[in-house]
Amino acid sequence: MSGQAPQEVAERAREAAGGEHALATVTRERSLALRFARSRPTQATSVDDLTVEVAAVREGNVGRATTNDVEPDALRRCADAAVRAAETAAGQAGPGAYPGFPEPGALRAHHGHDPETALLDPARGGEVLSAAFEVAAETGTQANGLWTAGEVETAIATPSGPVLVDRVTDAFLKVVAFGAGGRSGYAARTSVALRDIDARAVATGAAAKATAASSAPVALEPGEYTVVMESHAVHELLWVLGQTAFNGLAHAEGRGALAGRLGTRVVSAAVNLSDSPRYASTLPRAFDAEGVPKAPLPLIQDGVAHGVVHDVRSGAIAGASSTGHAQAGGPAGGPLPTNLVMVGGGAADEGELCAGVERGIYVTRLWYTNIVRPEESLFTAVTRDGTFLIEDGRVTRPVADMRVTDSALGVLSRVRALGARSVLTSDGELYGRRFVSGSVCPPLRAAAVRFTGSAAPGTSSRASGA
């Protein structure tokens, strides 16, 4: 990368596109990912790649082009493609709706980069896998999982001249342990820095779940149950809200779950939720994909909906300013929150949350969450890797995985208690150019969560969200 630092490449790309009407973004990813299954290493990936995206505006029409070649000819081709697209659109349809790139604002420093993690030493990954395998051997379980670390450097050459630069690191470990009876348990940890991840602790947590109860899983009938959700499961609820409730484009078009409901009580008064990009344990970002500085944004306070997130395009439709939530790749899908933080409550831990439950279900995580009816934040998902029956205030027996079909806003409106400790939770999914995000959230207890089916053969289901 000598002579090809992202900020320099971004400047060259912007100039190739004509400067004042172009935004050039360079994203360089260096990453390692080590997978393991059945207590053996299975796949290991090392990526060193860079993406140059040029966005050109002509009369409110945006053309985008991307390359991973930084040679002058390639940058010129990329810039030409973006400009040609914007000019073709303008020539055919006249003025477009894009209001223009935002002026760069003042960036604030954050704690999102760890130099030691950025070294990306493969030996660190090997040590983590060894620790996970040792715990598995000690506990009579099999370890499956992922360890990954990465550094992402982003440079945006803005039309007015300044080049914004952000450098972040991330580290993630998850272990899915399988006990002798085939039951699985999950534990995970996400951080800016590798040193924050205690591999033995994560592996031990997963193994403890897998071996927590040796009895055969109970098959429960569909119905409404009181639920204690770990933060991993709560993170899925927040993902649903991000897609359905806080997406400013959907909101502006009347399709959002908060359409017509801002300023009203939408969930329990115990729920406080914000997008806080510099919160202590989150994965910070300096700016969004359009170069707008990240800043704290209250979304739900004391159960009342306060706002949604915007990029430049959705803000223009709504008559609002960008809140710094543009996504990479353009505005088609709308803006999304990236650093959701949910304030915790008074329960010491999950055990205390269970203490008040006569009969309910303990959910470690939700899987294959998909949105059924966005305007109601209605989703469906299946429990996974640690589902248990709660009886008389304590976890007693494993439960066969169950399908939840409920409204995310509805579940949060039935919150009865929140754990005191909010933790950074990520699903560690790494599609496309690396962008690890997570929410900081506590475990919770909610009443009357709707379960519509069981993965246990022979049990009944309800093909209904209502």
Added chain:
Amino acid sequence: MDLVDAASGRASYADVRHVRMLAEDVALRNGERLLDRREEEGIGVRVRVNGAWGFGAARGSGRADGEDALARALALAQAQPVAVGPGDEPGLTPEAPATGSHTAPCEIDPFEVSLGHKLELLAQAEAAMRCEPLVSVARAQVSSRSEEKIFASTDGALYEQRIVECGGGLVAIAVDGSGTQVRSYPGSHSGHVAQAGWEHVAELDLVGNAPRVAAEAAALLSAPVCPSDRTTLILAKEQLGLQIHESVGHALELDRVLGGEASYAGTSFVPADGIGSMRLGSEVMNVTADATLPGALGSFGWDDEGVQAQAIPLVGEGMVRGFLSSRESAAEIGLSRSGGCMRAEGFTRQPIVRMTNVSLDPGTAGTLEELIAGTQRGIYMETNRSWSIDSRRLHFQFAGEAAWEIADGRLQRMLRDPVYAGTTPHFWGGLDAVCSPSEWALASVTNCGKGEPGQLASVSHGSAPARFRDVLVGSG
């Protein structure tokens, strides 16, 4: 081949892929032009050392780029806990070295079609949808993608491959005080994409279908809710394709069956010794994985570890007959040959087991009209809207965009918010009729996610409308 030679002394196996990708997405959404062109080029090197795999990816095409990727792949393989000693690592099924070239059919290069022409076509389609006042969002799109690949391995393989994909689709979202309804054409996952050129987009007739799509989206707003019932369900091809994809294709991926995906995509309810002994569905259920299907997105000349494309029976008369496999997973259960299912997204990801074109073989039930005529009472459902299935591929719930009541052998009123749910063997056990070959067609899935780091794959599924008995249907 220099890179392969460099790797051969330091790894028991190595393969190298040089990939050049060009893609273009053009869309109109409520009058806004969304124009995106992407190109990338790089080298991916995979090595195996003492049973551990390492994969390195570097952009570019030069010798130094490749050597950098190789060095990182070796370092990564060597850094992992050693599972086996030299010479003791699990075998790979033997494979004759892949040599030659493969080019997928493409009559009209979509990258030679002007942007202006594409925008004009989309403008007509989008305008036709926006004529419907209740349509709040109208989107028309076309996409094109080409991938050129050179593959070499220490087994002596050396091949070149060029695949062009092209397609398009429509989405109309209608909104009123009662809610939101959506209709898509030809399918809800990027419309319909095929290994083909621009001629495929022309065949889709986006403009001609736009008014119907918009009208149906609007009509759904006031349609009655799909009633909850245990009834007979007839699935149209796109939803049926996704049903095959999720509950049959993924369930028969051998890496999942063996536990290799337990930490992410999940495992499978099908055991590794299920071939010939496990019933997956009724006797009219026959499923084939075919990587040689012309026009289908899961077709190729060779997979990403040099195994030639082939057609594999997966389910015969309801019984498991085969798995989707790699050279490593096939060897682990004693199969004589890999199923040739290893594919990678671009150059930055290593190959993993991906389903090829998993299709339900046609039956003898005639046309869709005849199938409906032979159904006294039930539901006919079209176009996927939502999908979810558990980590063992057992319990699923799908939502369609629209359904129609069937009574006395005829389609009756349209129904909104249709959902159905079940467990895989019970659902496929209720299959009692599949339409004839004249109704058989491909549907595409362009967003199949798997792997860590995540990879998106495209695949096609062939099917003819099929009838399932005793299915739980309701509303979402």
